Structures are given as structure tokens and as C-alpha cells.
Amino acid sequence: MHWTPEHAQPLNQWPEQHLDVSSTTPSPAHKLELPPGGRQRCHYAWAHDDISALTASNLLKRYAEKYSGVLDSPYERPTLGAYGDAAFLNGAKGDPEPWPGPEPHYPLASLHEGLPGTKSGSGGGSGGLGGSPVLAGNLPEPLYAGNACGGPSAAPEYAAGYGGGYLAPGYCAQTGTALPPPPPAALLQPPPPPGYGPSGPLYNYPAGGYAAQPGNGFRAKPPGAVEEASGKYAGGVPLKVLGSPGYGPQLESFDKFPERAPAPVPRGAFALPSEEPLKAVDPGALELVTSKMLDCGPPVQWADVAGQGALKAALEEELVWPLLRPPAYPGSPRPPRTVLLFGPRGAGKALLGRCLATQLGASLLRLRAASLAAPGAAEGARLLQAAFAAARCRPPAVLLISELDALLPAREDGAAAAGSLLAPLLACLDGGCGAGADGVLVVGTTSRPAALDEATRRRFVLRFYVALPDGAARGQILQRALAQQGCVLSDRELAALVQGTQGFSGGELGQLCQQAAAGAGLPGLQRPLSYKDLEAALAKVGPRATPKDLDSYVEWDKMYGFGH
Numbered sequence: 001m002h003w004t005p006e007h008a009q010p011l012n013q014w015p016e017q018h019l020d021v022s023s024t025t026p027s028p029a030h031k032l033e034l035p036p037g038g039r040q041r042c043h044y045a046w047a048h049d050d051i052s053a054l055t056a057s058n059l060l061k062r063y064a065e066k067y068s069g070v071l072d073s074p075y076e077r078p079t080l081g082a083y084g085d086a087a088f089l090n091g092a093k094g095d096p097e098p099w100p101g102p103e104p105h106y107p108l109a110s111l112h113e114g115l116p117g118t119k120s121g122s123g124g125g126s127g128g129l130g131g132s133p134v135l136a137g138n139l140p141e142p143l144y145a146g147n148a149c150g151g152p153s154a155a156p157e158y159a160a161g162y163g164g165g166y167l168a169p170g171y172c173a174q175t176g177t178a179l180p181p182p183p184p185a186a187l188l189q190p191p192p193p194p195g196y197g198p199s200g201p202l203y204n205y206p207a208g209g210y211a212a213q214p215g216n217g218f219r220a221k222p223p224g225a226v227e228e229a230s231g232k233y234a235g236g237v238p239l240k241v242l243g244s245p246g247y248g249p250q251l252e253s254f255d256k257f258p259e260r261a262p263a264p265v266p267r268g269a270f271a272l273p274s275e276e277p278l279k280a281v282d283p284g285a286l287e288l289v290t291s292k293m294l295d296c297g298p299p300v301q302w303a304d305v306a307g308q309g310a311l312k313a314a315l316e317e318e319l320v321w322p323l324l325r326p327p328a329y330p331g332s333p334r335p336p337r338t339v340l341l342f343g344p345r346g347a348g349k350a351l352l353g354r355c356l357a358t359q360l361g362a363s364l365l366r367l368r369a370a371s372l373a374a375p376g377a378a379e380g381a382r383l384l385q386a387a388f389a390a391a392r393c394r395p396p397a398v399l400l401i402s403e404l405d406a407l408l409p410a411r412e413d414g415a416a417a418a419g420s421l422l423a424p425l426l427a428c429l430d431g432g433c434g435a436g437a438d439g440v441l442v443v444g445t446t447s448r449p450a451a452l453d454e455a456t457r458r459r460f461v462l463r464f465y466v467a468l469p470d471g472a473a474r475g476q477i478l479q480r481a482l483a484q485q486g487c488v489l490s491d492r493e494l495a496a497l498v499q500g501t502q503g504f505s506g507g508e509l510g511q512l513c514q515q516a517a518a519g520a521g522l523p524g525l526q527r528p529l530s531y532k533d534l535e536a537a538l539a540k541v542g543p544r545a546t547p548k549d550l551d552s553y554v555e556w557d558k559m560y561g562f563g564h
């Protein structure tokens, strides 16, 4: 500390420039701006000529500590006034007293000691961060408590709300001294369901369906899912297992399957039956419809549908998950209750409808629109209403109405519209027959989406294009169908067959195999089906959908489809 004559200048003559805190010696440029009248009471430490360098350095150290503590603290800072600047201004030499102030301060030394993972010692109590009254409401425990990584168990010091919603389970508290940084974006996403593994060559859906959310009442696995571990169409599955129990030669037709066990009534949003009583439903029709429509076929897992990866993902995300999961908060948008699947004949629309029922753990009621229209409008309307009511009586239920367009003659044609089932259909879709009830999903399918009038189209909230199977999917469908006939093709033959069946739907591929068997005189002939039989069948069975048809589906999808 050096005293130079310039220090003898009166304070009020010092020009206002800056305060050089690196030195305890004021420069002549230093000027103290003080309110009039307050000046004589104010003495800066360096204004005392008897201050020692050691004292000055101690002072600086303390100030630095104090303010670094203020700047470090992650919560709202008190105003500087709260830190006892009065004492600072009083210029008490050496300042041996604790910093006075209106509020008790958080001891700087224990600033991080309240955090889990640090040795709190005596500072881990109320003086530490965890015990801070400011933080008590903000830094909670659920994330860190009992973490699976064996992290420190000081979690209760955190209050609920601190990242409680976004840290993935298992996110470990860091043992460092600072609050953990926000988790990486990947952790903010819900974990993908099993089966979405990026490595799978196919879509690789989990064979057993998806686990129900706890408490929503949906079963963890739909009935019959046990055998699905063998995979069927799952990626990387050996070819011989493609003949699944559901489709294997030992099971000739879906009709022969024992009735599916009635679905338990789940408590989830999809399953809650509406309070509204069923009105004006003919009990006879209800009985008839239920017995005729209830599909008791084997469950259909995602892996049973060859190809269609993007569509399956979209159906699952847009439909299955929202229906299975309870609403996130009161007033959440209601999950969709109607979906339209459109595409060429035999593309797998009905198969996907059945799959949806399996995934939802729902009863499946199937209705062919053409058969409804046949007995006349009045009878058809009665049956249609009964079908919706039957679905509503068995929540959760999927009501699959195929060939929807058969119900809907062009609207411009007044006479036809009057005799059609359009009006009853719209009424039912609007909830008049229970379609709007919780626990009922209506799946409409059509190969003529352009025939749907606007009103009907709009009633189907989701509209998905079910395209023809690609080469890989055709290969799988063929292999399974041929395996049922005891036919195993070489890789080259199969590749040639896949090539030769471009534009075939899944249904047409099945017909091809049947035709090959019929042409070869099987099953009377005691030899396995050969490639030659299939080649011969190819001359008789061809794809029905023309390139023009396919273009029109794509166009309709662009205009009205949901895209996927």
C-alpha cells in the first residue's frame, strides 16, 4: 500500500472514471458519487491511510466471496441491499461482524452441501441448498429417490416438480456438486415400445402386443398372444415359422377357431361404456347381429401383417396408443373413434382391422356392408343400428364395416340416396347408435374411397391408405401360403415369383397359390406343389388393380388421407 500526495486531494475533486479494485490504492481518477449530505458519513476502506495491505486483501477476498456466492446461486437473487451493504458503506475496518441483512443468508460454504452426493456435514441442513426455503418447493424428490442406479439417496431433499415429468426412469443423480443439467433430448421422448428396434429388417412389432398401462384395465397381452413369440412376419424370422398357428395348415379356416374369450371390461378411456342407455334397439336384431357378427378368429398381431411398416406404426401411434392410454389431463382431446382404411381389394384392410381389435384387446364385430344393403333399406337400417348397439354392449369393441361404399349410393341420386343406408349410417356414426360411446372403435374399409360422400368421409376421422404389398411382403405372404401347401421354393424360384407377382394384393397371392394347387390337381395329387404349378397359375390369376386405380388411391390419399 502506497500513499502518494495525490491521495491528499479532497474526494470531491476526484474525477469519476472507474474504481480499480485490483489495487487498494485509488487513482486520482476515482471519484465517489454520493448523495449530498451523505458524503461525510461514508468512508471507503481505502480512504483510511492506516489500512494495511493484508487487511485490504482480506476485504477484497471477502467481497469477492460474497458476490461470487450471489452470482453462483441458481435461484432468484436477493437485491444487493439484502446483503448488508450498509455495513459495507459504513466502512468498518476489517469488518469482523457477519454480514447483517434483513434476511438470513444462505451460508456460502454450504451452498452445494445440501445436494445429494456431496458430503453435507453440518451444512446439509437448512443452510444447504436442499434445505433452502426458496428451493423447497422447487426441487423435489421423485426423480432421484430410490434411483435404480444406486445413486445417493438424499433425494427427499428435492421437492416435487423438478423435472419430475421429463427425466426418464433410471436417470441417475449425479454425484457432482451442481444440479444436474437438463437431460438430453432423447430422454425427453417416451421410450419406444419393444419391437421398434431399429435393427430389425422388418417392422418387427412385438409379438405379444403392447403392455397395458397400469390401471387402465387393458390386458397386458391379448388372448392367444403366447404363441406369437414364433414371429410370423417379424423380421429375421426363419421361413419355416411363417406358417403361424393362426394360419398353419392344421387350422383350415378362421371359423373353426374356438370363440375368443370375452374381453375383460377395462377401465381405460376406450373401455368405459357410455352412461347413455340404449334406445330403440330391437332386442331380436341385437341378438341376431351379435351372434352373426362376432368374429371369433385367432388374434392378429402386427407381425401377422406382412410389410406395411409405416402404416402399422401410424395406426399404432394415432389410434392404439391414444385409445389404450388414459387421457393425460382433464379436457384432453378425445382419441379418434373412427378410422377408414382404403385401398385395393385384398390389400389387407380387414386383416388390419382385426389386428387393431387384437391390439386393443377388444371384441371384434364384423359387418359386410353389401350384406346389409341386400335385404332392403328398412331391414338394413335395423341391422345396422343393432350392429352399433351390439358393439356398444361389449366394450371394448371394434366394429369392422367392410365395403363401406356399398352402403352409399351417389348422393346426387335422390332416389338411390333415399333407399340407401346412408342416413342410418351417419346417425350411428354420430353416436346415435352408440358409435360415439367410449369403448367402441368403428373401422370402415373400402376399395372405392372416391365413392364416399363428404359427410361419410368426414365422419371417419382417420383415413389411411392400405397399399399393395411390396416385394419383401409378397415374398413373406407367398412363403406362408406355400408352406401351408407343403411347397418350399428355392431362393431363386421365390425371387422369380415375387418378381412375377408385382401388383398383386395379399388376397390375390392367396388365390394364386390356391389356383396352383387346383391346377395341379391337389390335394388329390400326392406331390408337393412346384414352381411350375405356380407359373401355370400365374397365367390365370393376375392383379386386379390397374396402375390407374393405384394412382387414384394415391391422389385420394393426398387429398383426404392421413398420410403415413
Ligand SMILES: Nc1ncnc2c1ncn2[C@@H]1O[C@H](COP(=O)(O)OP(=O)(O)OP(=O)(O)O)[C@@H](O)[C@H]1O
Residues within 6 Å of the ligand: 304, 305, 306, 307, 308, 343, 344, 345, 346, 347, 348, 349, 350, 351, 352, 402, 403, 445, 446, 447, 469, 473, 477, 505, 506, 507, 508, 510
Ligand atoms: N399384408 C398382408 N399380410 C398377410 N396377409 C395379407 C396381407 N394383405 C392381405 N393378406 C391376406 O389376404 C387376404 C385378403 O385380405 P383382406 O380381406 O384383409 O383384404 P381387404 O383389403 O379387406 O380386401 P377387400 O377390399 O376385398 O375387403 C386375407 O387372407 C389376408 O390375410
Ligand SMILES: [Mg+2]
Residues within 6 Å of the ligand: 346, 349, 350, 351, 402, 403, 445
Ligand atoms: Mg376386406
